[in-house]
Amino acid sequence: MKIGGLIDISTKDIPHKSAMVIFTVGCNFKCDYCHNKYLLQPNVGREYEITELMQTIRTNVLVNGISISGGEPTLQPDLLELCKEINTIGKYISIDTNGSNPEVIKKIAPYINRVALDLKGPIDSEKLKKITGVNVNIDRIAQTIEFVNSQDDIGFEIRTTFVVNLHKPEDINEIIDFLKRSEFRGNFVLQQYQFLEGVGEEFKRVFSKPEHDVLLNLLKPYKDEKFPFKIYLRDEIVGYCSIDELSV
Numbered sequence: 001m002k003i004g005g006l007i008d009i010s011t012k013d014i015p016h017k018s019a020m021v022i023f024t025v026g027c028n029f030k031c032d033y034c035h036n037k038y039l040l041q042p043n044v045g046r047e048y049e050i051t052e053l054m055q056t057i058r059t060n061v062l063v064n065g066i067s068i069s070g071g072e073p074t075l076q077p078d079l080l081e082l083c084k085e086i087n088t089i090g091k092y093i094s095i096d097t098n099g100s101n102p103e104v105i106k107k108i109a110p111y112i113n114r115v116a117l118d119l120k121g122p123i124d125s126e127k128l129k130k131i132t133g134v135n136v137n138i139d140r141i142a143q144t145i146e147f148v149n150s151q152d153d154i155g156f157e158i159r160t161t162f163v164v165n166l167h168k169p170e171d172i173n174e175i176i177d178f179l180k181r182s183e184f185r186g187n188f189v190l191q192q193y194q195f196l197e198g199v200g201e202e203f204k205r206v207f208s209k210p211e212h213d214v215l216l217n218l219l220k221p222y223k224d225e226k227f228p229f230k231i232y233l234r235d236e237i238v239g240y241c242s243i244d245e246l247s248v
């Protein structure tokens, strides 16, 4: 497996768990606002045998979960083998994905505990092309969502990062409408974009951070609605907070 970085312990990547984070190399999207652009270069990191990776995981007694992130982990040919191995030692497994690879998600489903799907924008080919820089097959993303949604024993988070100059308020309305129609049963998280070095200096002035009030106003119309899913805000003011607890 091609790995670009490992974090021994993180308390931010899987809610209520201490997790080791594995960053896989390579992605099939080219989002200009990507925080992990170094992982999109083919020559970064190195190949790990699954046995070597498992040795590192086994000796990390401080964590009870493993977050497999990227990049896009579903592009790694030995992801299934890794998930099976981690599953045998009983650690909780969470996969980050852009949702473009439903076949791989279906294969690894029996061995994982959680999927965190980055929904880059509304399920709309033109909008997703603008946001991701590639032609996105929206049917494949919808298939991934439908499949994970049908797996009651897999925790499911769908998150969208709101980037000023890239997303419009109506995009969030479209996403929430889509989740309603899909009878989504997990957590939807609206995330605040923040510039980090990994995005690259050339994009510093292209994209900007939405202020807390902007995000609150986006969620306001949904505060008293009853959904089969929960809505959360993740930003620098509230951290990670359900809209039920927000003063909107």
Ligand code: SF4
Residues within 6 Å of the ligand: 027, 028, 029, 030, 031, 033, 034, 035, 036, 037, 040, 070, 071, 072, 098, 118
């Ligand atoms: S899908 Fe994620 S990892 Fe891939 S380019 Fe976009 S932000 Fe980066």
